[in-house]
Amino acid sequence: AQSVTQPDIHITVSEGASLELRCNYSYGATPYLFWYVQSPGQGLQLLLKYFSGDTLVQGIKGFEAEFKRSQSSFNLRKPSVHWSDAAEYFCAVGNTGTASKLTFGTGTRLQVTL
Amino acid sequence: NAGVTQTPKFQVLKTGQSMTLQCAQDMNHEYMSWYRQDPGMGLRLIHYSVGAGITDQGEVPNGYNVSRSTTEDFPLRLLSAAPSQTSVYFCASSRTGGRGYTFGSGTRLTVV
Numbered sequence: 174a175q176s177v178t179q180p181d182i183h184i185t186v187s188e189g190a191s192l193e194l195r196c197n198y199s200y201g202a203t204p205y206l207f208w209y210v211q212s213p214g215q216g217l218q219l220l221l222k223y224f225s226g227d228t229l230v231q232g233i234k235g236f237e238a239e240f241k242r243s244q245s246s247f248n249l250r251k252p253s254v255h256w257s258d259a260a261e262y263f264c265a266v267g268n269t270g271t272a273s274k275l276t277f278g279t280g281t282r283l284q285v286t287l
Numbered sequence: 288n289a290g291v292t293q294t295p296k297f298q299v300l301k302t303g304q305s306m307t308l309q310c311a312q313d314m315n316h317e318y319m320s321w322y323r324q325d326p327g328m329g330l331r332l333i334h335y336s337v338g339a340g341i342t343d344q345g346e347v348p349n350g351y352n353v354s355r356s357t358t359e360d361f362p363l364r365l366l367s368a369a370p371s372q373t374s375v376y377f378c379a380s381s382r383t384g385g386r387g388y389t390f391g392s393g394t395r396l397t398v399v
Contacts, residue, residue, distance in 0.1 A: 182327075205385050216291075216377060216390035217330075224385055263329060272384025273318050273337050274345060277329040 175200045175266050179278035187286050188256050194249040194281050196264035205267030206247040207275065208238055212260045220262075223247065224272075234258070259285045289313050291391035293378050299397045300368040308363040308394050310378030318381040319361040320388065323347065323374040330377065336361055368398045 176199040186192055198204060205224045209217040221232025228240040238249045247264060264278045294309045312319065320335040322345075332345030334353040342353050350372060352364040361380075365372060375395050379388035 207387055216392045219387040222387045267384050271337065274332055274335055275388065279327060279329040
């Protein structure tokens with residue numbers, strides 16, 4: 174069965190500092206991988222996605238993620254964090270073929286200090 | 288373009304009551320899903336549909352029913368509410384799964 178692990182429950186970074194959120198997945202085939210962001214009291218917004226091709230993918234709001242098959246990882250990065258990036262971030266894996274079912278990690282809450 | 292619309296936004300039920308959470312999308316998406324979000328547990332898939340007339344169970348289907356009679360609507364029914372169903376429920380839709388899902392703003396349900 175597919176699964177996703179986000180090992181960091183809570184991360185605090187200073188505004189302007191770089192950010193890396195970790196995501197490890199377990200899946201037998203080449204997975205669909207996603208990162209979503211959730212602001213307090215809101216729904217989830219898609220940041221970026223990966224299925225094939227270039228292993229470094231660019232998303233919205235200046236985020237990027239790198240797929241590393243050998244490490245079963247899909248870490249999210251941002252070179253310079255803004256205070257408005259404070260939110261909860263979820264990594265998800267979709268089933269091969271259709272990605273009709275998403276399995277989410279437990280999320281990482283990002284706090285940004287000024 | 289409204290996207291994914293969920294109603295109601297908030298609901299309080301008594302144990303044993305039934306209700307339907309509504310979800311509608313106006314993007315002509317084939318795929319629709321229901322998730323519940325609980326603290327520390329991320330989002331868990333309840334039921335999903337890959338087209339009108341086609342539904343299947345997700346990770347936590349017990350206590351919930353769905354049907355998909357039209358492309359636009361995907362209601363979630365709680366037959367007999369239990370306190371364990373207190374949660375935030377999200378509906379999502381996608382044209383094809385690989386493009387990623389668009390999420391509604393959620394329904395916060397409390398069962399007392």
